[in-house]
Amino acid sequence: MDIPQTMRAMVLEAPGEPLVPRERPVPEPDKGQVLVRVEACGVCRTDLHIVDGELNKPRLPLIPGHEIVGRVVAAGDGAGRYEAGSRVGVPWLGHVDGTCRYCRRGQENLCDHPLFTGYTMDGGYAEYVVAFEDFCFPVPESYAAPQAAPLLCAGLIGYRAYRMTGEHVERLGLYGFGAAAHILAQVAVHEGKQIYAFTKPGDERSQEFARRLGAQWAGASGQAPPETLDAAIIFAPVGPLVVDALRVTDKGGSVVCGGIHMSDIPQFPYRLLWEERTVRSVANLTRRDGEELLAMAPRVPVATEVHTFPLAKANEALDQLRSGAFDGAAVLTMG
Ligand SMILES: [Zn+2]
Ligand SMILES: [Zn+2]
Numbered sequence: 001m002d003i004p005q006t007m008r009a010m011v012l013e014a015p016g017e018p019l020v021p022r023e024r025p026v027p028e029p030d031k032g033q034v035l036v037r038v039e040a041c042g043v044c045r046t047d048l049h050i051v052d053g054e055l056n057k058p059r060l061p062l063i064p065g066h067e068i069v070g071r072v073v074a075a076g077d078g079a080g081r082y083e084a085g086s087r088v089g090v091p092w093l094g095h096v097d098g099t100c101r102y103c104r105r106g107q108e109n110l111c112d113h114p115l116f117t118g119y120t121m122d123g124g125y126a127e128y129v130v131a132f133e134d135f136c137f138p139v140p141e142s143y144a145a146p147q148a149a150p151l152l153c154a155g156l157i158g159y160r161a162y163r164m165t166g167e168h169v170e171r172l173g174l175y176g177f178g179a180a181a182h183i184l185a186q187v188a189v190h191e192g193k194q195i196y197a198f199t200k201p202g203d204e205r206s207q208e209f210a211r212r213l214g215a216q217w218a219g220a221s222g223q224a225p226p227e228t229l230d231a232a233i234i235f236a237p238v239g240p241l242v243v244d245a246l247r248v249t250d251k252g253g254s255v256v257c258g259g260i261h262m263s264d265i266p267q268f269p270y271r272l273l274w275e276e277r278t279v280r281s282v283a284n285l286t287r288r289d290g291e292e293l294l295a296m297a298p299r300v301p302v303a304t305e306v307h308t309f310p311l312a313k314a315n316e317a318l319d320q321l322r323s324g325a326f327d328g329a330a331v332l333t334m335g
Helices: 045-051 145-152 154-163 179-190 204-212 240-247 287-296 311-323
Strands: 006-012 018-026 035-044 068-077 085-088 093-095 128-132 171-174 194-199 219-220 228-232 250-259 276-279 306-310 327-333
Touching: 006 311, 035 085, 035 306, 035 311, 045 068, 045 306, 068 128, 068 154, 085 128, 085 145, 093 128, 128 228, 145 154, 145 179, 145 287, 145 327, 154 179, 154 228, 154 287, 171 179, 171 240, 179 194, 179 204, 179 327, 194 204, 194 240, 204 219, 228 240, 240 250, 306 311, 311 327
Parallel strands: 171 194, 171 228, 194 219, 228 250, 250 276, 306 327
Antiparallel strands: 006 018, 035 068, 035 128, 035 327, 068 085
């Protein structure tokens, strides 16, 4: 396969400023890495937090993007898991040390020395990316690349948050009906759960979108659903939603925060937490989460709703995500 010397990339040079189109050398795969020709890369809310400077430890300059679908075109020393042409997904978790106490007890998502794609390693807002092959996933060929991309983070973090809601969940609330919720709702409905979708007040379009994907009820975030919830997942980066959700969550229920960044959670009375309610966050992903979700997605089947933008329009995609201009997920295509 012909690999050019240089590639197009959208680069974060300073937080708070738009990405800049740059011509970059095509990276060389290091030991244990593969070189992937990117076909599509999802635009995640975490990218917005990085670009806006709310997550403050990116490498700079940085190529963002951690919902990557592409084909392996070359391999570094010791990398032999994928043949050339294999289709892979590259997620947020780019590498772990494998030796810290968290890794040793199966919590590699909490590793002390992690690398994150599109944050501490260059990501997929580019024509090529290198990734550690042990952290890539095979992606089902039944999905077109843009449709598969949102599974790699929105899908994964939603799925991990869903698993953290615990047992005995029949009525599940989803706060913020964007890329993650629209994937998770399909999985949860498939497993017989009842979905209650909460959006910004007045956002009829997203409420209708939620009902179309099988939500039993959809309304505004401050509203009380017709029945109390067994669990709620908060996808919107808005702290007061934690209190809203606790207010309508039943005894023994859990409220799970799915985002990497959230505004402050306001003070609330203890009685909202009493009766064994829990509030927790989920961080990153483990490889097991990825393998499980990507195996399950075609069986549901999860159909993602994507809005594609050419690579050069990455800033527009980020702006539209920020303003909530579309339902589903934004995806960059390399074309
Ligand atoms: Zn570790
Ligand atoms: Zn993400």
